[in-house]
Amino acid sequence: MNKDSAILIIKNAMQKRRxxxxxxxAKQVLAAYGIPVTRECLAEKRADVEKAAQxxxxxxxxxxxxxxxxxxTEKGLIYTDxxxxxxxxxxxxxxxxxxxxxxxxxxIQEMIPGRRELVMGMTRDDQFGPCVMFxxxxxxxxxxxxxxxxxxxxxKSDALEIMQEIKGHNILGAFRGxxxxxxxxxxxxxxxxxxxxxxxxxVQEIDLNPVIIFGKKPIVVDALMILE
Amino acid sequence: MDQKNCDTIIADYERIFHPQKLAxxxxxxxxxxxxxxxxxxxxxxxxxxxxFPVNPKGGEFSGTDIYRQIEDIPVRLxxxxxxxxxxxxxxxxxxxxxxxxAGAEILSAGFSELGTAExxxxxxxIRQIAAKGIRVVGxxxxxxxxxxxxxxxxxxxxxxxxxGPVAFLxxxxxxxxxxxxxxxxxxxxxxxxxxxxxxxxxxxTELLRYLARDPETRIITMYIEGIKDGDSFFREIxxxxxxxxxxxxxxxxxxxxxxxxxSHTASMGGSRVIxxxxxxxxxxxxxxxLEELVEASLAFSLLPEKVFKAISVxxxxxxxxxxxxxxxxxxxxxxxxLSADLQTRIxxxxxxxxxxxxxxxxxxxxxxxxxxxxxxxxxxxxxxxxDLQIIISLLYHYxxxxxxxxxxxxxxxxxxxxxxTIRDVMKETGKPIVVVLANPKRGxxxxxxIEMLALARREFLDRGLPVFDELHEAIRAIGHVNSYYGRRKxxxx
Numbered sequence: 259m260n261k262d263s264a265i266l267i268i269k270n271a272m273q274k275r276r277x278x279x280x281x282x283x284a285k286q287v288l289a290a291y292g293i294p295v296t297r298e299c300l301a302e303k304r305a306d307v308e309k310a311a312q313x314x315x316x317x318x319x320x321x322x323x324x325x326x327x328x329x330x331t332e333k334g335l336i337y338t339d340x341x342x343x344x345x346x347x348x349x350x351x352x353x354x355x356x357x358x359x360x361x362x363x364x365x366i367q368e369m370i371p372g373r374r375e376l377v378m379g380m381t382r383d384d385q386f387g388p389c390v391m392f393x394x395x396x397x398x399x400x401x402x403x404x405x406x407x408x409x410x411x412x413x414k415s416d417a418l419e420i421m422q423e424i425k426g427h428n429i430l431g432a433f434r435g436x437x438x439x440x441x442x443x444x445x446x447x448x449x450x451x452x453x454x455x456x457x458x459x460x461v462q463e464i465d466l467n468p469v470i471i472f473g474k475k476p477i478v479v480d481a482l483m484i485l486e
Numbered sequence: 487m488d489q490k491n492c493d494t495i496i497a498d499y500e501r502i503f504h505p506q507k508l509a510x511x512x513x514x515x516x517x518x519x520x521x522x523x524x525x526x527x528x529x530x531x532x533x534x535x536x537x538f539p540v541n542p543k544g545g546e547f548s549g550t551d552i553y554r555q556i557e558d559i560p561v562r563l564x565x566x567x568x569x570x571x572x573x574x575x576x577x578x579x580x581x582x583x584x585x586x587x588a589g590a591e592i593l594s595a596g597f598s599e600l601g602t603a604e605x606x607x608x609x610x611x612i613r614q615i616a617a618k619g620i621r622v623v624g625x626x627x628x629x630x631x632x633x634x635x636x637x638x639x640x641x642x643x644x645x646x647x648x649x650g651p652v653a654f655l656x657x658x659x660x661x662x663x664x665x666x667x668x669x670x671x672x673x674x675x676x677x678x679x680x681x682x683x684x685x686x687x688x689x690x691t692e693l694l695r696y697l698a699r700d701p702e703t704r705i706i707t708m709y710i711e712g713i714k715d716g717d718s719f720f721r722e723i724x725x726x727x728x729x730x731x732x733x734x735x736x737x738x739x740x741x742x743x744x745x746x747x748x749s750h751t752a753s754m755g756g757s758r759v760i761x762x763x764x765x766x767x768x769x770x771x772x773x774x775x776l777e778e779l780v781e782a783s784l785a786f787s788l789l790p791e792k793v794f795k796a797i798s799v800x801x802x803x804x805x806x807x808x809x810x811x812x813x814x815x816x817x818x819x820x821x822x823x824l825s826a827d828l829q830t831r832i833x834x835x836x837x838x839x840x841x842x843x844x845x846x847x848x849x850x851x852x853x854x855x856x857x858x859x860x861x862x863x864x865x866x867x868x869x870x871x872x873d874l875q876i877i878i879s880l881l882y883h884y885x886x887x888x889x890x891x892x893x894x895x896x897x898x899x900x901x902x903x904x905x906x907t908i909r910d911v912m913k914e915t916g917k918p919i920v921v922v923l924a925n926p927k928r929g930x931x932x933x934x935x936i937e938m939l940a941l942a943r944r945e946f947l948d949r950g951l952p953v954f955d956e957l958h959e960a961i962r963a964i965g966h967v968n969s970y971y972g973r974r975k976x977x978x979x
Contacts, residue, residue, distance in 0.1 A: 278748070328748055379751025383760045385716035391751045399750055407755060407763035409720060415977075416767060423766070463749040484748045 261457075264290035268460050268485065271325065277485055280325040282365055284483040287458075288466070291450040294443070295478045298367030304350055310366045311346045317369045319479075320349045324362025328482055338369060370477050374429055374439065375468035377405070378447060380455045382462060388455025390448050392420045394429065395468040402426070410452030417445035430471075437474040444476050460486045498621060499696055501588035503678055504635040505564035506535045509587070511578050512569035512594075513552060515545035520569035520593050522547060523641050524629075530643035533636040538563070540578075556581035563587040565637075567629060572596030575625065576611040583620040589688075592624035593640055598684050599626050609686050616687035627683025628659030631666055633676055634702070639663050650675010651704035652783050653697045655690055658737065659683060661709045664776055671940065673947035674783050677702040691719045698726035705731050705786045707779060711738040724768040728977070731786050731970050732770040735779050736761050769973045771966045778962065781954060785963035786970075788952040789918050793968045793975070794873040796820040798866045799846035799957070800859070801878025801922070806957075810846045810876075813958040817965030821845055824869050832865050852883035856900055856907040863908070867915035876960055877908060878922040881942055882935045885927075895934050901942035909949040920960050921946050921953045 264287040271279055279287065285295040299310045300323060311318060322335030330336050334356055337349040346366070353364050375396035383389050386409045393405030406423040408416045421427060421441060432438040447469070454461055463484040469476050508528075512521030525539055525547060538559050539552045546552060553559055556566070556578060566582045568575060572594050582590050597609040609625065616622045623630060628639040633649045640659070645666050652674050656662040662681035669676060677700065682689050690713055697703045706726055713719045726732050747753050765772045773779045797819055799810045814821050824832070824845045832843040835858055841850035847862060863875060884899035891898060912919045923943060927935050946953045954960035 377750065379749060381747070381749065381752040381755040383716070383755065383757070385713055385757070386720060386760060386764055387716060389755060389760055389763065391755060393754075399754075403754055405754055405759070406766075407760055408767050409760075409764050419766075420763075463747060463752040465749040465751050467750065482749055484752075 259286055259290045261290050265458065268458060272460055272485060276325050278325045278328055279483040279485065280323050280362070281321065281330075281481055282323050282363075283325070284464075284481040285478065287454070287461075287483065288450075288478060288481060291454055293447050293450050293466075293478060294476065295481070296367040296370060298365055301350065301364045301366055304347065307346050307350050307364075307366070308343050311340075311343060314366055314368050316341050318346060319367050319369045320346065320353060321365045321367070321480075322353045322357045322360075322362055323365035324357060324360045326360045326362070327357075328484070330480075340369075367479075370470045370472050370479055372470040372472045372477075374436065374471040376429075376444075376471070376476065377465070377467040378451060378469055379466060380410070380451045380461070380464040382455070383409075388452060390420075390452045390455070392444075392448060393424055394426045395470075398426075399467055408448070408452075410455045412449045412452045414445055414449070417448040420448065421445070436471075439471045439476065440474045447476060447478075462486045495696075496699075498588040501564040502621060502623075503630065503632045503637070505588075505637070507538070507561050507563045507565075508533070508535050509538045509540055509553075509556060509559060509563050509566040509582070510569070511540040511556065511566060511582075513539035513541055513547050515541070515543065515547055515552065517547065520640055521567070524567055524569065524593070524638075525550075527638050527641055527643040528636065531636040531638045531645065531647065533638075535564075535635070536561075556585055559585065564589075566590040567593065568624075569593045572605070572608050572625070576608065576615060579612060579615050579620065579622070583615055583618060587620060589621035589623065591627065591629040592622060592683075592686075593627060593629055594624075595626040597625045597686070609684060612686045622687035623680060624683045625686060626659075628662050628681035630681075631662070631676065631679035639666060639679065639681060642666060646670040646675070648675050649677060649702070651677060651702075651787055652707060653677045653700070653703040653705070654679045654707045654709070655693050655697070656681050656709040657683070657685065657690075657711045658709055661735075661737075661776065665707075665709075665780065668776065668780050669783070671943070672780050672784060673943075673953065674780060674787060677704075685714070689714060691715060691722050694719075694722045694726050694732075698722070698729060703730070705733070705783060707733045707735075707783055709735045709737060709779075711736075720764065720768065723770055727769045727970075728974070731967075732768075733773055733779060733782050733786070733966070734765055734770050735773050735775065736765075769970065769977070771970055773966075777959070781959050781963040782966045784952050784954075785920075785960075785967050788950055789874075789920075789964070789967050791971055792873070793972045794819065794918075794964055795968075796822050796871045797874045797876060797964070798824070798869070798872045799876045799878065800849065800862055800866065801846070801876075801924075801957075802849050802852060802880055806848050806878070807842070807844075807846045809957055810961075813961040817961060817968065819961065819965065819968065820871075822869075822871050824866065828865055828869055832862055835861050835865070852880040853887070856904045859904070860907045860911055863911040863919065864915065867911065867917050872917065874917060874964065875919045876922060876957065877919060878924055878957060879904065879942075880924055881939060882925045882927050882932075884938075885932070885935055894938075896938040896941055899938050899942065901938070902945050905942070905945040905949050905951065908946070908951055912951070919951060920964065921951050922957050922960050923953055923955065924957070925955070 377395035
């Protein structure tokens, strides 16, 4: 995947007058910018499930994947810790049923273990243009709103500083037997998010939530990209 | 921009801020209105250039002939102050441009701020004339204050005539005049104050660029509501902050934009948090209100350009130790206990009982003489870790003594001696000393204390000692200095 094909994905979606990319598409765009994302594949049909599961390897996460649904948890479209073909098929059926009227497939992805969840994102400010966000992820994003922003483009020093600015910055250090997070890789993701904002005008907003620290490496587990 | 162009711009600014030939359009013989008020204010300030009052009715004001129109003025103007009705402004401005004036400030209101088609159209005309070659401040503003040339804001006949290192750019005229007045007694000297109102021509970004290069300005302060061009503003404020501190009070911060947003990132990225982040990104200092703005300006004006990691606090009153340590901790400043040796020496100087030589040093008695305080400060400065000293003076207690002696408190309180003492210690030790003049007695019964403290403040300020009302305000201001120079140093490394 390179930047040209990423732009093609966005153009196609725009032509269909879609307001967002699906998670699968959003992650392809991210990958084109060198941002680490979960290994995953899309299962359209029930018959695809077993092969996909084998390819990714258990345990798995399965999600309803539709550009029409921006917040999946509320709709009960996420199944985690799936450990067998039987469970996978059952999850597939239930997701399909819940997707119901929406167009969409089932996303089968590796489950990333890790207790530290971060959020990163990009928004466009009326006065300052694309701005990149960093903060505590998962459910804490909305509860604590422990976040900070930088205007794009971000220099390396900006990216390192914004991580130190949140109150919960100690989450990146070594504690309770966990390794210190790889801040260089985190900084790269923030810098690249700024680049997407500057290079692709059609991308209006981005949420990467959660970004899970696996060992010490950050991996984007869920992504949302809102189009203009 | 080529060198010639750049020189022309600098020459134009010089004529705008230090005009020799100045027209005031809208001076009436009856002496009513802004124009006449401005004429009087400039005379009261001691403006030394030549003033040409203008009014179509002609006549005479305050011994000076009034010209009927700009066209009748026989010399090339440097600057014009325009206070006529909005409708008449474009013609007057065009006449000023044809005369060759470098700039004009338009005090009149009735433009885009009304939101009417007519107001917006009039402002567009102003912009068009400005583009042809005259710089405009305003409309809907209080103008320029420059102590060196004695240009003054509306209606400021009594602003300080002393120049200093602080420049202020303000979208709000009220903030400009308030800061100018407050700065006068709090010890702020101004290089230039510009209330630019609607900012039809000159506004935050271009003025910022000028002030960054202005040798008269060492500290830039701003009150901003909205900016016109985020990209160029970002570039200029970043460049300016690199060479001098830029302190910003951002007004009108709203929690989120009006636009519909879907993602969490966008919903949390309202203008308030984005502004905060952007100001941090460019190493500008953000303050919340006028008080904090003045206090920060004072600290930047009088303190050396460095980080004060550890401080000592000498004084008494108000749960001193706890208050000082809490305030300092919030800004990452240490108040380290003094060495045992120093504690013993200082302890011998302190009255007993109830005092403490630990740091904060509680003198326990408000009547400790300046001589003893001097020794305490000299000893404290010997601790190598201490970068700066704060002394809290409870001069208001001298009212009790004054009453017993039947004398006014201003005669009894030894503020002048104290000011001299502190200045001497500062010079001797090379470590800055910040003064806190605490006063819980501010009612009508204690106007004599308020007067005495105003006199005391002047004595301290005259000797280059920054004065604050409260300890936490002093520490917050020092915190801003630390944060700026700390980050600037990190950038340069």
